Amino acid sequence: MIKVGIVGGTGYTGSELLRLIAQHPGAQVVAITSRNEDGLEVAKMFPALRGRLNLKFSDPAKTSLADCDVVFFATPHGVAMAQAPALLAAGVRVIDLAADFRIKDAAVFEKWYGMAHSAQDLLGEAVYGLPEVNRAAIRTARLVGMPGCYPTAMQLGFAPLLAQGHALVDESHLIADCKSGVSGAGRKAELGLLLAEASDNFKAYGVAGHRHLPETTQGLGAISGRSVGLNFVPHLVPMIRGILGTLYARILPEAMDVDFQTLYERHYHDEPFVDVMPAGSTPETRSVRASNMLRIAVHRPGAGDTLVVLVVEDNLVKGAAGQAVQCMNLMFGLAETSGLEQIAASP
């Protein structure tokens, strides 16, 4: 039984980790920290866990995580970089769901996140936790930086196009028009996230530049081996969970005869959590609600020169906590799907 610690368990990624690990046959949460909620029963804050998790939040200052096999950071950016070195030194593996270990170039991190990076020596070792791209490295990693929710959808959506050794589409001008449910903004009391403000409403945000952009261009570049240009516009959907990415790429003249449906099906043929749907499909976010599946459909409207790729995931599961558990399974030699086989609750 893997002993799991969670740092910062009062947000949505933290509570989703709790939900998943409480149902995991091979792992158990033994400690969960919160600066503000020391001593509070977890199930008091999250009544869905009543009877399923008998644990209290504990003050991080008073909590030793060195006995854990793995510690998840479900914290604001900056916490994991401060605590990871000591945990790693104690032989604990670390999975960070924040951005501290996503971006390889510390200067890029510092520009987009507005804080100095205090553990730059770990950036080289840290593995980017996208199993469909980095599976082998994740298996042996001590330190994993989990992708953001949007970057997971964008990278897995574009990957088959970019991974072919030669360019199939205009890689300088990719467009990712992404839409997310509000839980992606986290469990924080902000006016714009109130039901009275955000429901029966739709808007774009972060058009000038969203933090998930540099992470995604880094990942797409790693997949293709070439630099890519990406326009990424996120939008806020009046729903709780789910991301749909609508990805646009202009097919190069020399690739007009490629069978993109087959390309995608082959690329993801053996993946347990990526489902390439039949041609003509329009995946719905609810088809992955509360599950770790990501579904993709490939379209080429009017048989023209534009490819439209639709990607759906649950931002809290495949986009965060589920993918983190998937990485944990790989790191500890468990079945990759262990504890992640919940079928989407739909309707």
Place this chain on the structure above:
Amino acid sequence: MIKVGIVGGTGYTGSELLRLIAQHPGAQVVAITSRNEDGLEVAKMFPALRGRLNLKFSDPAKTSLADCDVVFFATPHGVAMAQAPALLAAGVRVIDLAADFRIKDAAVFEKWYGMAHSAQDLLGEAVYGLPEVNRAAIRTARLVGMPGCYPTAMQLGFAPLLAQGHALVDESHLIADCKSGVSGAGRKAELGLLLAEASDNFKAYGVAGHRHLPETTQGLGAISGRSVGLNFVPHLVPMIRGILGTLYARILPEAMDVDFQTLYERHYHDEPFVDVMPAGSTPETRSVRASNMLRIAVHRPGAGDTLVVLVVEDNLVKGAAGQAVQCMNLMFGLAETSGLEQIAASP
């Protein structure tokens, strides 16, 4: 492995049965019928099941269900009564999620449902599938009539009050103000259920008399051994799943000193799927979303003579498919919680 047949699997209770049984360690769906969808892959209609259920809908006229161990009817009222006799004769157990076997008095059934009852000889044998009330009878039943979604909430909410041998509240004047998500109306194309009509909106319906009323008064009478008077007003909530029942009962003068919190806690102490919350709680439907739990809180505002009992359940799980699987588990000697341990997905 229990071989399960489902008659009428294209509605919400049917698809919820599919979701639950596909994750059940001891049962497997071997046949699912639909008059209109013969030959269609189930996962085509319900993409959430892609990769998890390899089965096609089959025409009921062409499908033998006699090899099943148990057949669930997730059909309109009237279908189960027509087909149950032959199945029972073939040794198949039957669990009906419609109303055919809920009401003991055929005349009452016929009045409220507007159809003759063609299997009245089975009404005596049929067991009402409310485990917290009828557990022993369910274990040995061949034929189970599952409670409606509202009746489950109302009966489990009032039961501790009524089961004490003597009246604690004015049983002639119970009030159940109930609120349900729209999935309770079924998967049918009706104007009033459109998102454009039902969202950002709230209304009562069925005020003059809802079919779940006679079933509930029958059940409450069976619990108390006395006849009860109930006002039941259902409302439509702009959400997908969930029922909240707000139950009002006037405390009798001789019961003013009863500790109702303790009464409820004791009554449900050993129940795996009924959670009596601490005093002062206000249960939320999302705390049971997509799970088989039902949560109760007991209030006595101003220490006055009115008891207010709050009950939440997922209408499709504890109010329908989950409770039906719970009955199946009992009927086949499995652990009662088998396949029903999903934690509510919240948020």
Place this chain on the structure above:
Amino acid sequence: MIKVGIVGGTGYTGSELLRLIAQHPGAQVVAITSRNEDGLEVAKMFPALRGRLNLKFSDPAKTSLADCDVVFFATPHGVAMAQAPALLAAGVRVIDLAADFRIKDAAVFEKWYGMAHSAQDLLGEAVYGLPEVNRAAIRTARLVGMPGCYPTAMQLGFAPLLAQGHALVDESHLIADCKSGVSGAGRKAELGLLLAEASDNFKAYGVAGHRHLPETTQGLGAISGRSVGLNFVPHLVPMIRGILGTLYARILPEAMDVDFQTLYERHYHDEPFVDVMPAGSTPETRSVRASNMLRIAVHRPGAGDTLVVLVVEDNLVKGAAGQAVQCMNLMFGLAETSGLEQIAASP
């Protein structure tokens, strides 16, 4: 043109006042104060007002409201009582949308609102702003305390029953099961009001005792001339605007022959903003969305001894800002409906 000042215009009642008065033919907002937003263009905060209101928030310390004809307080409780005396002395009329002048008994106010009342000498003069009950007094009032949103629905829903000189129902045991959209909680950043928390969810709150209770029992007592007993349970609906009150009253034996439909129709026959719907109706909140109408339907299920009265209103309009404008119209001799004739936007 009536010169209107608004104190505290950044909440929902404030912004709704702005929307209504910007479309009012006989009134104009000349000043709007906010402690935090001094100098900010109002339309910057509320883009719906772009091009329709050319006004900036101003610091209350720097703003003289003595030139206004009327000042609306859309503030937290306690502000109006502090500022009303000076305004009244300057000849300005005052309409308070908070609770400062709702409750006649300062001790009751202090108990429920947890603050001392600093303008008790005005409580006698203050008129309760429910036009259908107090129209004549409002016309000549200098100071009006507007009803809360729930109290408006409950009082107008029960009033015809209680106003008959003799009791028709058991007035000691009225029940008001009320449901409100989240805007009723105000424009404040609280976790429980986030879309991710409150949508696809339903719950009761304030069961132990809500501040709108003493105001309502006071109002009902004033209508009937007798003391009344009321159980009031509010619920949070995942929608923006709207209240539905489901009111229950037990008919007295001597009133079993009363034609309650006719009683209600006659009572509200001449009211421009109260619509008694035909027998059998189930009013929907969207039928009054963004309008000042309140609709009522009267039911007597099974011709029994329980009356069920359904009341819908928009909590921000008839339950707050619209009713306040209605009072302003009365106070200044305008047509009562002036500026309040918007038809509900439905769907």
Place this chain on the structure above:
Amino acid sequence: MIKVGIVGGTGYTGSELLRLIAQHPGAQVVAITSRNEDGLEVAKMFPALRGRLNLKFSDPAKTSLADCDVVFFATPHGVAMAQAPALLAAGVRVIDLAADFRIKDAAVFEKWYGMAHSAQDLLGEAVYGLPEVNRAAIRTARLVGMPGCYPTAMQLGFAPLLAQGHALVDESHLIADCKSGVSGAGRKAELGLLLAEASDNFKAYGVAGHRHLPETTQGLGAISGRSVGLNFVPHLVPMIRGILGTLYARILPEAMDVDFQTLYERHYHDEPFVDVMPAGSTPETRSVRASNMLRIAVHRPGAGDTLVVLVVEDNLVKGAAGQAVQCMNLMFGLAETSGLEQIAASP
């Protein structure tokens, strides 16, 4: 007072026409037809109109519309083309909200709408009802074909870029990623539009080709005088009203120095219903909810070569009924804004 007839008043565009014209100072609905609802009071179907519209639906076969000044068709495609000739011959002006008179090329119409065009001789005369583009022609038109909801957003969003005489962006590869509330699908009972299916969910649809595509490319071509290439992907948002178009265009090298913010502001400077928001804005659909405003924001992420234009409108108002009233005002010499000055109801 303009006498208005409405053919097909039971859908959302029809009911929205009723709402707007009932509040219009210069027009009055004198007849409204419905094949199925002959004799039904309109306010019975649309309770929001109770007390505001005293009119019954009438059978079209029994209803003479020749006395009307103008007839609106809020019908399925194909009805207006059948009835317009006779009405025009009788001197009645016709405004069609369906697609019959949108597309100039009958062959294109017939390909996309799957029906023959029976009034091709009127296609030349019909004016496309987009006032910001065709104001002069609308003033003198007898027959107006109203734009679709998406085409209104796309054309007004791209128009300033295309109307400059020379190309500023790659006009062969425009992308319009559009998102609409469900009312855009009309008031029809379809499974996919149920709240239980469409809420807490997001999906694309019509990716292979949506009927609004040929209309939009025709319109954009008319604006620019050049042919344009457009990828248009519509999405379904779990909200009632509103469209957001996220438009992408690649800036040509020779136009990299253009100040697009100023270009847009100048283009729409005098328009009463188009609001170019300040640089950096992200318009929300609720800021135009139930109003005739359309708001635009212009972005150029990272000062790169991609322009991102955000456009919001209420699909039922500026995207349908409101714009139709705007055309009526022009056709009859009324103030263009008459009856259309409702401020968006937000929240």
